[in-house]
Amino acid sequence: EVQLVESGGGLVKPGGSLRLSCETSGFTFSHAWMSWVRQAPGKGLEWVGRIKSKIDGGTSDYAAPVQGRFSISRDDSKNTLYLHMSSLKIDDTAVYYCASLGRDQRISPLRPFDWLSFWGQGIQVTVSS
Amino acid sequence: DIVMTQSPDSLAVSLGERATINCKSSQNVFYSSTNKSYLAWYQQKAGQPPKLLIYWASTRESGVPDRFSGSGSGTDFTLTISSLQAEDVAVYYCQQYYTNPQVTFGGGTKVEIK
Numbered sequence: 001e002v003q004l005v006e007s008g009g010g011l012v013k014p015g016g017s018l019r020l021s022c023e024t025s026g027f028t029f030s031h032a033w034m035s036w037v038r039q040a041p042g043k044g045l046e047w048v049g050r051i052k053s054k055i056d057g058g059t060s061d062y063a064a065p066v067q068g069r070f071s072i073s074r075d076d077s078k079n080t081l082y083l084h085m086s087s088l089k090i091d092d093t094a095v096y097y098c099a100s101l102g103r104d105q106r107i108s109p110l111r112p113f114d115w116l117s118f119w120g121q122g123i124q125v126t127v128s129s
Numbered sequence: 130d131i132v133m134t135q136s137p138d139s140l141a142v143s144l145g146e147r148a149t150i151n152c153k154s155s156q157n158v159f160y161s162s163t164n165k166s167y168l169a170w171y172q173q174k175a176g177q178p179p180k181l182l183i184y185w186a187s188t189r190e191s192g193v194p195d196r197f198s199g200s201g202s203g204t205d206f207t208l209t210i211s212s213l214q215a216e217d218v219a220v221y222y223c224q225q226y227y228t229n230p231q232v233t234f235g236g237g238t239k240v241e242i243k
Contacts, residue, residue, distance in 0.1 A: 116181060
């Protein structure tokens, strides 16, 4: 059974930092491309960023609102994904989800596609003074 | 960025009746090299994370009931629930993944029981 479990959320002051973790099981994490998506209170879904597998380069990409402030990393030995958040703003208040990208071997055996197959339960991050 | 516009914002449907949700993208999300529309649908029940229902605009994810179907191509897409069940009450989101990694979501459509 695939499981993704986020942790590390909480209350932080504007300008502060926080690191979220996403511990995974039930699939080969080292092969997976992973994303973070957030959802502000009462709002829709917003893509935050994505990291490729190390074998595919391990590079990461970010949405414009978080570029330069957030970074994504991974520890394949621990099957864990991270989201490092700094210079936090009130607008960063949201539930943060980690998710794994989908695969379709018939179309591309080599790389995933950017639909989100499995999601964690989410973790609340509140930025407030 | 590709803007995804869903309609309606909410709808109330009687149990057993059809629910139809529309999603329009601001530009074409059909990729000719794969002959696929890069469009997914998700269901989010209250207090839960989103759940993948459909990808490639019309391919149901494993385990998703066949009352859920997706259609459309290019810029106009539809999610249909053929016979609404009580457990289908949720917010539904479309997502384009054509401009990966910068994917974008629609604003959501809330489905309720009439």
